[in-house]
Amino acid sequence: MKATIEPSTRSSEGANPAAPTPGEAVSQPMNVSSNQSTGGKPSGNKPVARKRSRSGNEWFGKTYTMICVSVLIITIFSIVYFVASKGLATFFVNGVSLKEFLTGVKWAPDGEPQTFGALPFITGSFMTSILAACISAPLAFCAAIFMTELMPKFGKTVMQPVIELLAGIPSVVYGFVGLSVIVPFLRSVFPGQGLGIAAGAIVLSIMILPTITTIATDAMSNLPRGLKEGSYALGATRWQTISRSILPAVLPAMLTGVVLGIARAFGEALAVQMVIGNAPHIPNSLFESASTLTSVITLSMGNTIMGTVQNNVLWSLALMLLTMTFVFIFIVRVLERRSLR
Amino acid sequence: MKKTMLVMMTMVLALTLAACGSKNGNETSGGGGAEGLSGSILAAGSTAMQPLVEQVANKFMADSKYSGITVQVQGGGSGTGLTQVSEGQADIGNSDIFANEKFKDGDATKAEELVDHQVAVVAMSTVVNKDIAIDNLTKQQLVDIFTGKVTNWKEVGGADAKIVIVNRPSSSGTRKTFEKYGLGTASEDLPGNIQEDSSGTVKKLVGETPGAIGYLALSYLDDSVKKLKLDGVEATPDNVKAGTYPIWAYQHMYTKGEPNEAVKAFLDFMLTDDIQKTDVTELGYIAINEMQVTRDESGKIVKK
Numbered sequence: 001m002k003a004t005i006e007p008s009t010r011s012s013e014g015a016n017p018a019a020p021t022p023g024e025a026v027s028q029p030m031n032v033s034s035n036q037s038t039g040g041k042p043s044g045n046k047p048v049a050r051k052r053s054r055s056g057n058e059w060f061g062k063t064y065t066m067i068c069v070s071v072l073i074i075t076i077f078s079i080v081y082f083v084a085s086k087g088l089a090t091f092f093v094n095g096v097s098l099k100e101f102l103t104g105v106k107w108a109p110d111g112e113p114q115t116f117g118a119l120p121f122i123t124g125s126f127m128t129s130i131l132a133a134c135i136s137a138p139l140a141f142c143a144a145i146f147m148t149e150l151m152p153k154f155g156k157t158v159m160q161p162v163i164e165l166l167a168g169i170p171s172v173v174y175g176f177v178g179l180s181v182i183v184p185f186l187r188s189v190f191p192g193q194g195l196g197i198a199a200g201a202i203v204l205s206i207m208i209l210p211t212i213t214t215i216a217t218d219a220m221s222n223l224p225r226g227l228k229e230g231s232y233a234l235g236a237t238r239w240q241t242i243s244r245s246i247l248p249a250v251l252p253a254m255l256t257g258v259v260l261g262i263a264r265a266f267g268e269a270l271a272v273q274m275v276i277g278n279a280p281h282i283p284n285s286l287f288e289s290a291s292t293l294t295s296v297i298t299l300s301m302g303n304t305i306m307g308t309v310q311n312n313v314l315w316s317l318a319l320m321l322l323t324m325t326f327v328f329i330f331i332v333r334v335l336e337r338r339s340l341r
Numbered sequence: 342m343k344k345t346m347l348v349m350m351t352m353v354l355a356l357t358l359a360a361c362g363s364k365n366g367n368e369t370s371g372g373g374g375a376e377g378l379s380g381s382i383l384a385a386g387s388t389a390m391q392p393l394v395e396q397v398a399n400k401f402m403a404d405s406k407y408s409g410i411t412v413q414v415q416g417g418g419s420g421t422g423l424t425q426v427s428e429g430q431a432d433i434g435n436s437d438i439f440a441n442e443k444f445k446d447g448d449a450t451k452a453e454e455l456v457d458h459q460v461a462v463v464a465m466s467t468v469v470n471k472d473i474a475i476d477n478l479t480k481q482q483l484v485d486i487f488t489g490k491v492t493n494w495k496e497v498g499g500a501d502a503k504i505v506i507v508n509r510p511s512s513s514g515t516r517k518t519f520e521k522y523g524l525g526t527a528s529e530d531l532p533g534n535i536q537e538d539s540s541g542t543v544k545k546l547v548g549e550t551p552g553a554i555g556y557l558a559l560s561y562l563d564d565s566v567k568k569l570k571l572d573g574v575e576a577t578p579d580n581v582k583a584g585t586y587p588i589w590a591y592q593h594m595y596t597k598g599e600p601n602e603a604v605k606a607f608l609d610f611m612l613t614d615d616i617q618k619t620d621v622t623e624l625g626y627i628a629i630n631e632m633q634v635t636r637d638e639s640g641k642i643v644k645k
Contacts, residue, residue: 107530108511108530109511109512110511110512111511111527112527179542179545179546183549184549187550192533193505193533193535193550194550195535195546274537274542277534277535277536278510278535278536278537279530279531279532279533279534279535279536280530280536281530281531281532281533283532283533284532288532288533289532289533289534289535289536296510299510299512299536299538300510300511300512301418301421302388302416302417302418302419302420302421303418303419303420303510303512303513303514303538304420304512305420305423305424305443305444305448306420306421306424306428307424307448308443308444308445308448310512311420
């Protein structure tokens with residue numbers, strides 16, 4: 001049971017830390033502005049209501065929060081512990097050298113002799129997710145500008161729901177569309193078989209579009225009105241206002257969105273696995289079969305026996321994904337701190 | 342406040358560790374009880390066998406003789422199935438390769454505890470894109486293609502087109518069967534080749550990619566791909582039964598030790614002529630009792 005459930009929990013976990021953070025990212029600048037404008041107002045009428053059932057409410061709220069928090073912490077700790085204990089066993093129990101794992105280019109866990117070079121997967125993961133962000137970011141920024149500055153009404157009522165709808169489509173659908181539309185298209189236009197990093201990046205760029213767009217849109221609509229009005233008052237055109245005062249002001253928030261998008265792309269498994277080709281090699285072109293960390297895990301996890309080196313090494317790849325997610329979250333935190341300043 | 346936090350964190354940590362510890366505990370699924378034929382059976386493993394086992398399980402549960410038994414079928418892959426049956430989490434582990442091909446070296450003892458029940462035979466055929474003009478490959482040509490010595494179809498008698506290999510991941514049971522009985526040697530993970538685990542995707546890619554070659558179980562074959570003969574022998578159920586076509590594998594249902602009564606009833610039900618002639622054959626497998634040859638795990642073929 002554990003074996004079948006764990007990978008799926010983990011892969012959805014990859015996206016989950018991203019989910020709460022966007023809200024946080026945008027709510028923080030908002031708090032700052034509301035604190036400045038309203039000052040200490042709300043505290044004026046509160047004490048009366050507070051006295052009535054203070055102790056009961058206080059106790060209930062505290063307990064409830066504590067329970068929720070401890071459930072969360074237990075879950076997270078268990079997942080990290082599980083992945084780490086399995087992933088580290090590769091190096092401590094099976095004696096695979098870490099250097100070979102990180103820098104080797106030959107992946108043959110069932111070969112004679114066995115080799116465990118994960119570099120092709122690491123490069124594959126970075127190349128697809130960064131390329132996806134490069135495709136997606138300009139589209140998302142333009143969509144955000146369109147929705148907040150150019151046509152706010154149409155944007156709010158039609159375009160934003162449509163883009164957010166993209167987030168709700170199951171990844172297997174993206175994979176299948178990629179396999180049926182994007183791969184044949186790339187095959188007919190470029191040399192190669194169509195499968196590869198380019199196909200993976202295109203599929204991922206559509207998948208991460210809602211993340212980046214939503215964060216950029218929220219950041220732009222939360223800007224203080226004075227900023228825009230001041231710019232217009234100085235005689236700036238609309239384009240000058242957007243490019244000289246709005247964009248610089250929301251840049252850190254937009255970068256947060258891009259990093260979260262990359263994190264999501266990094267952890268996406270199924271859709272990428274269907275269109276990337278899965279050859280365990282560093283490809284010579286964007287249109288040649290390649291692999292990512294997630295694709296090799298999904299391909300082999302069910303076929304390997306728990307506790308064997310072939311299985312443990314997949315958990316090491318999962319541990320690496322987990323570590324990368326932590327790094328991405330750390331980057332987001334740093335960016336947020338900068339945007340608050 | 343700080344103290345409360347500290348206490349809470351300690352508690353959380355303790356609970357976490359406790360939760361992890363219990364993971365290795367015994368989590369048997371309450372298998373068949375002592376009171377005759379009732380209980381629940383969990384069969385997990387090979388996704389390729391899942392449709393067959395599911396279909397037979399539904400018939401089994403509909404049978405009034407066995408109304409006290411519920412059978413649950415899960416996928417997860419051959420490796421997962423073998424792991425779970427060996428750890429006692431599942432009653433039956435479905436696998437498309439022999440258990441001792443998966444449990445190697447230090448784990449070899451685990452394979453000895455498992456009892457093999459062969460319930461069907463699946464045959465595989467080499468398939469190519471429909472544009473390829475040739476319809477036969479010798480074993481040597483096949484080896485040359487899958488080890489990268491031959492990269493163009495004209496070298497094996499076809500038109501001038503690049504060969505695109507659609508392989509399976511190196512952990513796949515289907516690939517092991519193909520390598521062992523079709524090639525007789527391991528194939529290479531060549532740069533630029535494609536690897537897919539799902540037969541549906543393999544079929545789609547071979548059907549659409551010019552110059553593609555792959556291999557599929559007979560149950561997946563249709564008009565979108567072209568079947569190739571191997572050394573002049575076509576992959577048909579009759580050739581497999583007679584032992585003239587080599588690329589086939591048993592479908593195993595492993596139990597840990599001898600099965601209990603409920604599990605045994607299900608396995609016997611699976612082997613009845615009725616099931617073998619209808620469900621097994623309909624789903625593209627070959628009935629186990631129609632095989633005229635047997636083969637052990639070292640690949641030695643014996644006429645029945």
